[in-house]
Amino acid sequence: GAVVSQHPSWVICKSGTSVKIECRSLDFQATTMFWYRQFPKQSLMLMATSNEGSKATYEQGVEKDKFLINHASLTLSTLTVTSAHPEDSSFYICSARLAGASYNEQFFGPGTRLTVL
């Protein structure tokens, strides 16, 4: 149980285009989902927290107009990287919080590798 999927697993795009990444909780409902970014050989950095039906909360330094997050249902959150540039190339990982767990455990998706040419 508690499986989180991401689509696509990898994407290559041209500079200036927009890319949408989907995060789904397959066998549970997630009122809260999280988006992380991980650069090579570095740790995960939280970008934003997404609550179903409300606006996402972005971490300091993350441009909300560039990284659009939508959490329209209890099982789906999307991250759209708008006008992507090479410096946005990274590994994007989502997680979903299992509601009711004693310490709000997060289950992570397999990640999406974005390469912007």
Next chain:
Amino acid sequence: QKEVEQDPGPLSVPEGAIVSLNCTYSNSAFQYFMWYRQYSRKGPELLMYTYSSGNKEDGRFTAQVDKSSKYISLFIRDSQPSDSATYLCAFKAAGNKLTFGGGTRVLVKP
């Protein structure tokens, strides 16, 4: 000072050896202490979590927390080549936000 310090490694051990990993932290508000394993190009998976000082054992894994020293450890007994991965410590205060260490890359050689 970084909120979390973790040696990046790599840590190379022979199969069957004990792997010893640790993290130090500075935020006294951290209440939950976790270890994740991340294989290359995959998302992290939770190995252990605890919320109190002391030891917690699960199979070959033992997590140790010393709140007074702000120091946590993970020990892997009878290490296997399949244990080769990056191990991330993670911390949570009140609320949902997880703070991760930089990860230690572990290589278990057959």
